[in-house]
Amino acid sequence: MIIMAPENIKIIGTAHVSKESIDEVKEAIIINQPDVVAVELDMNRYQNMMAEKNGQEKPDVNIRDIIKGDKLSIFLVSMFLSYMQRKIGDDLGVKPGSEMIAAIETAEEIGAKVALIDRDISVTLKRALNKMSFIEKAKFVFGIITSFFSKDEIEDVESIKDGDTLTEVMEYFKEMSPKAYSVLVSERDAYMANMLQNVEGENVVVVVGAGHKKGITEYMEHPGKIPPIEELITINKSRVPVGKLILFSIPVIFVLIFALALIKGINIQTSLLNFILITGSFSFLGCILSGSKVYSAITAFIVAPLTTIHPLLAAGWFSGIVEAKVRNISMDDAVNITKTESIRELWGNNLFRVLLVVVGTNIGASIGLFLTIPNVIFPLFYKIFGF
DSSP states (O other), X not given: OOOOOXXXXXXXXXXXXXXXXXXXXXXHHHHHOOSEEEESOOHHHHHHHHHHHTTOOOOOOOHHHHHSTTHHHHHHHHHHHHHHHHHHHHHHTOOTTHHHHHHHHHHHHHTOEEEEOSOOHHHHHHHHHHHOOHHHXXXXXXHHHXXXXXXXXXXXXXXXXXXXXXXXXXXXXXXXXXXXXXIIIIHHHHHHHHHHHTOOOSSEEEEEEHHHHHHHHHHHHSGGGXXXXXXXXXXXXXXXXXXXXXXXXXXXXXXXXXXXXXXXXXXXXXXHHHHHHHHHHHHHHHHHHTTOOHHHHHHHHHXXXXXXXXXXXXXXXXXXHHHHHHHTOOHHHHHHTTSOOSHHHHHTOHHHHHHHHHHHHHHHHHHHHXXXXXXXXXXXXXXXXXX
């Protein structure tokens, strides 16, 4: 491992949406003539940024990947961060990430290598979500909604550079979830310091958000404090909470109740019909109230009875996929969702409408499932045990 001496590194702390930062980055690289320019980017963000810069055709959105599992949560967090960054950038007249592009272009001009030192964004977001409690996640969703009503503008760019990177966003996370904030900022300080240890060059200019400069500097001055890279990239599976255990146990209980009734010779046709009608109807209602097309709502009705008793399936996945096909989701929808300025504009975004259908369908199906407990399961239970 190469231990980079602090004197061989010049760290430029930037505001990601500052015109002054762009000029500062260019000037620092030209004056210092580094062997390597290290930037606060991971490979995915680098590729997306360069593709956008070069006007390359955007790939189609894989809606199935977005709406399934924890990827929906990651997408929403990423969307919120991008939205807030763009919002600040619009106030200041600078496109987010412009200083990183400037650093890469200037490095190429002087023949310096470019090193990507940031952690993969998906790893960062997964680790952050794992640190958040249910209440914190609920507050986060509320924050996304209220952000579209906020008219605050950034007047002093130096207020961003003096604080944490993307201060307006990071401070929100710090108040909402200190543990998630630590993942987004402190852990990345350690990760980038770790990556810098492996940069081969006698003269290195590092371009990072202002909030990372202090942390990275401290780690580079005391390399013994840098945690192993494995600790910073491992995504630990959180322990299953009691609430999730209860949710997973409900379908099992339902199946057992129906099976016992069948074994005892009890007529379960009426109970099954009620179960199908209740779960299907509320799933249909949740879907249609979310602004879905009729085809999506019908799909929700059909799949709800099965998905509600299958812990690894969700009715919203199926209605969402149908809605996406009807609305012809494109990559432009994914890009434009962070550019909306109001609830009305957000409502006009096809991808947002699909996500809303997914959530609405799942809420409706969940309500229907719990309503079957007093209306279907309890009466059947009483018959089985002779109450």
